[in-house]
Amino acid sequence: MSGRHIPALDGLRGFAALIVMLSHFPDVGLPSWVNHRLGDYGVMLFFVLSGFLMGHLYLGQKPDVAALLRYGVARAGRILPLYLAVSLLSFFLFSYADPAFIYRIDGQQLLRLLSFTSAQPIFWSIGPEFQFYFLFPLIWMAFHSSRPNRPVVLLALTTAICLSYAISSWTPGFSVFAKLHIFIAGIGTALLMKAAPLRPPLAMLVLGGALAFLAAILLSPTWAEPFLFPSTRGDPKHIGYYGDLAKVLLCACVIHSATIDHRLNDWLWGNGAMRRLGAWSFSLYLLHMPAFYLAGYLPMPPAPRAVASLLLAVGIAALSHRFIEGPANHYLRRLLARLFDRQPKVILLPDLSRAEVRR
Template structure:
């Protein structure tokens, strides 16, 4: 069963990242909406990923066929567009162009190809893929030992807190890796898993489901460094703050569990479309902003043009590459399974 409002939540996450990068690149509103605030959009993506993996798979049998279908679906969803952009960035970098992302040499290309490191927005894809592998362990426990999932999550959260999120990065024979990115992302994925585990089980009283709770989304901009009422350096920690984890988890819980599914602000055609193309939008928007910023236009026109071109490219990417490739991978895998 599709939870339609998650499309709009995915769209909001992508637009948060877009606005943040536009503010950083152009200094729109004196950069008030930038300063790394796109992290909150990525956090929503990670919460959504953990939730959906848990919601879609943990009540299914942990069988060879189901695992195969899971891996194929994940590969088809994330890998093709990512690799296309990685290789395009590498060859453009070799030609001296910075139109896409900076992948200056073969070792850097290999680090991206192996999901060990990522330039700019590409950094978030390796943690996503690594979480998919970790999730298989949770799935193996879900049918008969689901309590161990909670125990493992609590243990990891405590260890990360006590070790202050260890900075593990470097290179292996010149190939760069950055495990810190997945380490700092795990709490978001894990909270999403817990929510997904309980979505079908938790019986929320009708009187607690209120449309006005959609306003909880306003908590996100209140955490932006330039807008936050917090006066300590905690407002800059973002990924390393369990306070931020609590707020983002609260926002996610309220939207998913307490806002009615037919809320007009979340269940609408615009949210559906942008949500579906959000992955392409996320990967392609920054190069667009960088190129548009070189034009001699006022900043409002740059904003509108950047958004329009980013949405158009994202739609084309989704419609003519991302979606067909994912379907092709599934069909080929299904045919190979039936013939074996």
């Protein structure tokens, strides 16, 4: 089952991008359609899904040099081109063209963005994920360590993960060690899916529970708000969300539920529109705020402008995916083939537009 493409996950990452966008409406003067903290769940879903895909796509392979090269280029190619383009363009726009630009990136902030240590809204979550990409090969190699040493290696790895969670509330929010437990929940979900595939009636229970949770965070019933949406006053790192293992496990349950072969998943997440949003999710995540900023110049009432903002964000993301993300991935695949093997068929990368998630 390792490496098998799961179409519903494409749509689920599109859903994660959508709820992040909706949660940011009040930040640009648009009407509030959902709870303002819903975006934290979108980011958690992205983190869990990233961990899941790392486990699903790679742990079944031996971490030899060729596999590690494929992995490294796939990670870099998926994040760096668009991230660097948006960071640099935002710096020049804010510094030299429009001091009111939505991304207030000055020279100091640019340096932090380039070192993946920025606490800027939107950009902060890229740091933990990119840093996790450097840690994952250690996890990968631990799972493939020699049989006599494997128990000791896995015990040491588990201890390190537990210590990371224990200190997570004191760790900067942009650090992978503040969010490592969320990625690990995703890896654990991938391992669980392979070791014990869900069968009826348990599969239906998990699917129903996951959908009920998603409905609850969307509708935000008053009786559930104390648990689902605790106040972040006095909690600048939102530990009440990212540090709450119950919330993390619920997000992992959502990811697991999307792997169930059921027509409800096909209808909700596997349809063409949601999968397309999933393919554009990284562009949606990074570019929706500039799109909302541009839509602010439209002379229309707030409600129509909210719809126009969403449509503009989707259009810009589609163009970004077509002209930045796609070509960059294609170029890096060819570069790896030319530099390390001279045989492209040996070093083909996973189709990341279909197989992976980004915020």
